[in-house]
Amino acid sequence: MDATGILQILVYLALVAALTPLVGGYLARIFDGRARWLGWIERPIYRLCGVSPEREQHWSAYAASLLAFNLAGALLLYGLLRLQAWLPLNPEGMAAVAPPLAFNTAVSFVTNTNWQAYGGETALGYFVQMTGMTVQNFASAATGIAVAAALIRGFARGSAKTVGHFAVDAVRVTLYLLLPVCVLGALALVWLGVPQNFDPATAAVTLEGAQQTIAQGPVASQMFIKHLGTNGGGFFNANAAHPFENPSALVNLIHMLAIFAIGAGLTNAFGRMVGDVRQGWAILGAMALLFVAGTFALWAADAAANPAFAGLGVDQAANPWQPGGNMEGKEVRFGIAASALFAAVTTAASCGAVVAMHDSLMPLAGLVPLVNILLGEVVVGGVGAGLYGMLVFAVLAVFIAGLMVGRTPEYLGKKIEAREIKLAVIAILSLPVGVLGLGALGMAFGAGAIQDAGPHGLSELLYAYASATGNNGSAFAGFGADTPLHDILLGLAMGVGRYAVIVPVLALAGSAAAKPRIPASAGTFPTHGGLFVGLLVAVVLVVGGLTFFPVLALGPLAEHFALAAAVLY
């Protein structure tokens, strides 16, 4: 661990903190309908869809609209994948995608997971990349943000029947935030060296005289939304480690900022809309604590020497010629600190883009991305999903500990009663069901897909199911995911991880909106201070820890202790 690395991390944190109130203020304006500068496009869209923006929806109608919209998106994407061979802009002549993989991929992109059981440049043509993948990158991001907006309204309103209108929220988020930022962002990426063309792959001869195929295409237009919308599905198989996706340190920083921008900004929009900005900072504070601890743990574990190499006389100390530590699976341009930071960011935020292969991380370093996902993707989290996931934990934290102030628990003036607890519990249950339940099935019937023996092999499978259920989408690698069994099980995991949370969260929004807001008094459990931040972090860690400690002990922890004892598999 060196000063440059620490500086990189601190600069990144400072920039995120600076962006938060700006993005948050703008998001609040969008959610409240105060942003109007594109009204001339917005209104015709509503007319076209037959939506009257003034008539808000009950939470159940909101959920029904959302599910219908996502189902349509999934069917469209599935159709595009299956019909690829007949579609234009396919200079490499990519064939139709097989049904299990097409199902898996369609669910993956609609649920904002962007798990890829295929290689981008070897499986998809440009038309499908643009109209399938990129469109769902926007749609799934807008869906998540809309759910967050509905939940925020639930807490901000008192004795209300409605939580907003799904179509209006999705249109406004896309129109006022995602599209303009991505148009500008994509142009900046083109300027910084990311390709944007329809050319077939370039055949090149390397210095050694070998033949090389250099894939290209409309990369920049997909790249910005991939990070801003925490989608993470790469244009290329190597994802953000590919020099065309991530040409320089500056672009790397832009990518990482884009990943956190909306997730962090939403906490601030939340604070503004419930009328107490400190509430938003408290939520972000809890996220930041978990994030910073994870980042440094990851970096420290990977910067340390590999004990198995020590006996072989390998020099692993940092010196002017090498960074030291574990460089396996890393892009040399980024080094250990930046790779660790990116790995922490992408798993904390449910993005799933990668600049380093997580499979090659040291056991404890690999534990951190896994834990980030298994905590429920609430450390900043996916756009929208991070905030609503964390608010579910806030409801639980307030309920468990709030009783200890001698009142029935309340959060932001809303009483937490049986209905809220039931919904929160259903949302929390999605994670063990997806990761452990479907993962155990995958293990029992599909262990052949695992590449490595020993605890590391377990981590490979566990990571895949965690990534799918957490809607993260990053791969640990070392796992042959494209088998019919895993395609289907992982597809189900993504669906459970997405909709078994969204529906109860919307119901929670509805029931919170219907309750009157109780004014705070000295007897109210304060939820804006350090005490609440600590409590929230503790509840997130305890719930995640209690659920996943046994499998984590069998995977990364067992691997770590084995490595320390020089046991290799």
Place this chain on the structure above:
Amino acid sequence: MTVHRPRATALFDRALLGTAAADAVAKLDPRRLVRNPVMFATALVAAVVTALAARGGADAAVTAQIAAWLWVTVLFGNFAEAVAEGRGKAQAASLRRSRSDASAKRVAAPEAEAFETVPAQALKAGDLVVCAAGDTIPGDGDVVRGIATVDESAITGESAPVIRESGGDRSAVTGGTRVVSDRIVVRISVDPGESFLDRMIALVEGAKRQKTPNEIALTLLLVGMTLIFLIVVATLPAFAAWSGAAVPVAFLAALFVTLIPTTIGGLLSAIGIAGMDRLVKFNVIAKSGRAVEAAGDIDVLLLDKTGTITLGARQAAEFLPLSGVAERDLAEAAFLASLADDTPEGKSIVALARQRFGLAERQGLAFVPFTAQTRMSGVDLDGGEIRKGAEDAILARVGDLPPPQARELRQHVERVAKSGGTPLVVARDRRPLGVIHLKDVVKPGIRERFATLRDMGIKTVMITGDNPLTAAAIAAEAGVDDFLAEATPERKLELIRDYQQGGRLVAMCGDGSNDAPALAQADVGVAMNTGTQAAREAGNMVDLESDPTKLIEIVMIGKQLLMSRGALTTFSIANDVAKYFAIIPALFLAGMPQLAALNVMGLASPQSAVLSAVVFNALVIVALIPLALKGVRYVPAPAATLLKRNLLVYGVGGLVAPFAGIKLIDMAVAALGLA
């Protein structure tokens, strides 16, 4: 006032423990266990492990011990509930003794002389009964004819008999009380089995206890956690198989039971019953557990001025003579006028005059009592007269005064009113002498109690029929946050609705029939037992001692109940961390010896580690029974302070304690060679 409260049962009475132990076994009945999902799951697992132990095998001895301790865990949970119920029953029994199985004299009409004798249990609502001196009133009802003194000590513990009469606010009578003098006709207002006592006994006994809203929410959380751990444990063999580690089923079962929240699951209903119990100890009957819970949430307390904030009677504080009148003359006139006046005000005037001027008694005075028409009282003596009364009443008697004198009198009267007192004008032979200042005396210590309530986030509002000027002065002196002057039942109801509209929960107490709507509207309405039947029906609690200041205690009992529940939940969940560190290394040691590094407690063997965790899990329930029954200590403080302290004690304590506990048990298990 000699008040006896239900005898405080010692925390662990020997006879009670015996009954509770028997009850604990009886509660193993699956139909009763299923009410508590966590304990039901534990019993199921215990049955499975028992079957495993019966089949024998490698670890049969340890498996049998685990099975035994799992059953003990269930029994301990049942025992906690049984003890709480037993304590409730003991209190109910002392109340029930007052229940007469005597007969009642039923009459056809209030005027009827002839009666038929029927068993008291056969009376229905609407029946008329006649009760003469010496009779026990057979059921709750209203006096419809006559007036009588009634001994209510069986219910209230108050030894002095009270007057009950038809009409007005003192018409309600309670079954089980005894008529001391005279004869009344009572209309029975409840059907058999629904009287006050019946309801109260049912509640403290737990027979009719329904889960309160917060208990339901908590149970849902506990069920959710149980489901999570079910998934964790059920999927573990599949993952362990990859590493080639076979996991003994008995150990998995042990892991499951130690992880699910058995501590709070076992103690949950005991906490609820104990909360009702604490209220009964204060001689307050809650009609539902829901009301006790709501008490903890109260934000606004409406308190009647008289009797709650101030002493019931006003006290003479000073004599204010008009110019040209000696203070002694005024005092003497007031003294003479009050000698035969046995109202507390009158007595206080006599006392003040004696103290200031050492006046002596006089004979031959003709007392003129206060009447609603004259609105003054006084004496006639030596051919003259002295009168004292409200300003307008006296002025009406003395006729027009010369302007300077009228102005001066007016000034005195206003000064007294402004300071929160009541002015009483004294006139001798139709000439005003001056004003007596009757002062409302704020109860000692009440100011500090209001300050405490403010710290707890509770707003106090004083309700009074006084004019705003007087009310403001007393409100300031007593330190209440707000007041409602010139209160009428309608304005009271309106005030409650206003607060509730703003999302606040309101508590109040009342006794009159006209309080009934407000009592029903309030979130916590405490009816005084001396009040009317209508008031007692409208409120959701009844204070047997009719002490309005008790609202404050009721709020605290509600808070304590919720705190106990939260503290034990937090403790229970925090415990799981240590249990993982005990069981996980033990579980996988065969397949993955390197996981011994997680055995931070250095437990002797996998078998003893699992057994110790199970034993700890069972013993902690018993260890926490006293806390569940007594409740977490509640010191009024702002929420942030309470939370900080309780998180430290029950959160951090819950994290650390089991590490020490499991280690100690493991040492004992190893030393005894049990595993």
